Amino acid sequence: MPRQNPVKAVSLTLHSILEYVGIPVKTIQVNSYPFEYLLAYKLYALHKRMLYKDIYDSYIGLQMQPNRGKLLRYLGMFGKAKETSREIIDNIENEKYYKADGLGYEKLVQEKYKVPMKNMLYEIKAVLSSFGGDNRK
Numbered sequence: 303m304p305r306q307n308p309v310k311a312v313s314l315t316l317h318s319i320l321e322y323v324g325i326p327v328k329t330i331q332v333n334s335y336p337f338e339y340l341l342a343y344k345l346y347a348l349h350k351r352m353l354y355k356d357i358y359d360s361y362i363g364l365q366m367q368p369n370r371g372k373l374l375r376y377l378g379m380f381g382k383a384k385e386t387s388r389e390i391i392d393n394i395e396n397e398k399y400y401k402a403d404g405l406g407y408e409k410l411v412q413e414k415y416k417v418p419m420k421n422m423l424y425e426i427k428a429v430l431s432s433f434g435g436d437n438r439k
Contacts, residue, residue: 309339309376309379311335312333312334312335312336313331316330316332317329336372336376338372338373339372340363341366342379344359344363345377345387348360349380349389349393352393354399354408354419357426358407364425364429365425373433374433383433394423394424
């Protein structure tokens with residue numbers, strides 16, 4: 303985790319689906335860090351512990367097509383972005399992820415989203431490779 307967090311929270315307005323059908327409801331204002339910062343933090347967690355929840359969250363976050371420059375800049379706050387990416391790729395290739403899944407997270411994710419965990423890992427690897435994290439090509 304970075305010593306100081308220079309990232310500023312942004313204010314988001316949450317809307318209810320009811321608003322879109324004409325029913326007036328009160329909107330909610332919340333503060334959140336930018337999406338790319340949150341994803342970078344999740345990739346850092348993936349790098350450190352390779353838990354199923356980190357795999358799933360990283361996979362979904364990368365599917366949302368984050369701004370590459372921002373993501374790499376934020377990932378650089380936690381360490382060297384390319385080295386972190388390379389280590390995640392190595393862990394995936396060597397199947398060095400925490401396979402003890404007492405909560406049944408892998409099964410839950412695969413049943414709900416119909417994406418096998420191995421496919422998620424290969425997708426993460428592909429995206430990180432495109433970021434320059436795999437220099438063995």
